Amino acid sequence: MMRGAGSPVTGALLGLLLERPSYGYELAQRVDARMGPAWRLTTSSIYPVLDRLESDQLIERAVKDLPGRSRQRERIMYHATDAAPDAFARWMQQPVRKEPIRTELLAKIAVARPEDVPALLAALDEYERSCLDLLAAAGSAPAPDDAWLGVVAGLVAEAADQHLRADLAWVALARRRLREFASESGR
């Protein structure tokens, strides 16, 4: 059983650990490489998910001694258990539908008053900058050697790219409409 299957991170971590065992920091880097910068992983956010997967007996930890002169003597490695492949297959089969489109920016626009136009225009500028940053960061990922990984990495990158470009087109429209309203109403 995989609880919290509502969180896409849970399935992603289980999938990566089925490929091979990892320790926390490396696993976070693997998520980051696989999901791209628009996923905006925070490394610390993976630990509660790992704890959950462990209490569901889908992964287990093993302490690995580190050889040599490393300051760090040991490392906690996470391994998928025998129950993991079935849970992963069930997750893969679960229905998916479009997630809600609920953003802070849309909430602000929806309940703003005409006097909030300057604040909205500033918010649009910031939002646009963060979209452009993510677009630029996404372009720098190297293509994987493996043909299958190339297909999935391409699709994940393409999803972020199209989503961000749609956002940027919408920001331009929003800015224009808000400015038009402000000038027509003499504000």
Added chain:
Amino acid sequence: MMRGAGSPVTGALLGLLLERPSYGYELAQRVDARMGPAWRLTTSSIYPVLDRLESDQLIERAVKDLPGRSRQRERIMYHATDAAPDAFARWMQQPVRKEPIRTELLAKIAVARPEDVPALLAALDEYERSCLDLLAAAGSAPAPDDAWLGVVAGLVAEAADQHLRADLAWVALARRRLREFASESGR
């Protein structure tokens, strides 16, 4: 102070209650009308947010007697407090940036194995259907009379529309690439 400002629902509810007092069910309908079907509001989800706004002293409840022969004798009305306008203005000024793009479908694609192609194709079909349903539902909203509300309603609707169309274009691409991979690798 408005805690939980990370949730766009908090600001939206406060904004609507600043416009006029409402009771829970009506408020949920107002959110739904303002944010559109892609926001996918569940009525029950507003109550914890109202409780939070109340404990932050930004709204307060008043019991209103219902006249006449209604089976329901009273109703809990929520009103914005004197502290609400400042909290709302601060929320409106807060920086916004692009939210993470983290979906169940992208997580599945990113960690899928070649043998998962049939499950992914089924997931793409479902996802596409839910996008089409939201697009169709969005088209039916009446335009508000008020010029300002017309501008903001148009922008919120346009955001969902462009986002869903980008999704649909991506689904078509994903389906094509997965089928190509499957046929080239003889699966």
